Amino acid sequence: MNPAVIDLLNVQLASAQMLLLNAKRYHWTVSGPNFRDYHLRFEELYQAVLPMVDELGERVRALDGIPVTTPQQITAASVVPASDPSRPLKAQEMVAEALASVEAVVAAQASGIDVATAAGDAGTADLLTGFIQVFQKEAWFLRAMRG
Template sequence: MTTTTTLKEQVLMTLKRQQANALVLYLNYKKYHWLTYGPLFRELHLLFEEQGAAVFASIDELAERSLILDGQPVADPADYLGTATVTPSSGQLTVKAMIEEAIANHELIITEMHQDADVATEAGDIGTADLYTRLVQTHQKHRWFLKELLAKGDGLVS
């Protein structure tokens, strides 16, 4: 963030980035949901759907927070990829690679939301800081569930 932007503008930029990240992560989850396979198919299919739905719900919260602050959310579909720091999933992946990709995305979002909560706090915006604090807990729980799938290395997730 540059020194020429106000703290409020910085908060609005973080909200836009996290809104874009949520949409890209949601779309990644839909891919995983549709393309999962193997002995844990049912559990993974449902887990990816459940986690994706939670991420989807956050898109509107983040957009509305921008509006509450008299800013603008990311509204044009073409602007999402240029705003997001989460990379869209690409290509045919193994189930293990899907899980690893999702974990990495959650780790990125968690790191950014910690920083973004600090920006909001510095701006005196406890509402946005609280939103990030709540959402980071969701991402941490999702990451935990996904990491547990890989913990034993028992070959069920290949």
């Protein structure tokens, strides 16, 4: 077990879980003009990230690590901040918040690929390479929705 690789995987796992929670918040609370477009986009973001959570958790276990699972662990490890439920957001603010989160994940994934490669862990580097492509596409979709 390489602690640096386990740590980077747990950052990815926590960030994906936080992004799921935020995407559902946006999906459930968006309103206003073009509601359906935003509602569906946030659901699509959620659906794109959901399978990654299981893959990341299983990768941590495959490397004899312990995946982050508690709300406290997720909040502490995530590069994605929790969307503040006490602050009502307009649709474009949700898009901006989601885009910033996705871009933070992409940056962490790029760094994680470097760490995994340096550790000789081609499997983790490959996993993150596949995920970074998905997140880059999600960032493109979100940028295209900005007003």
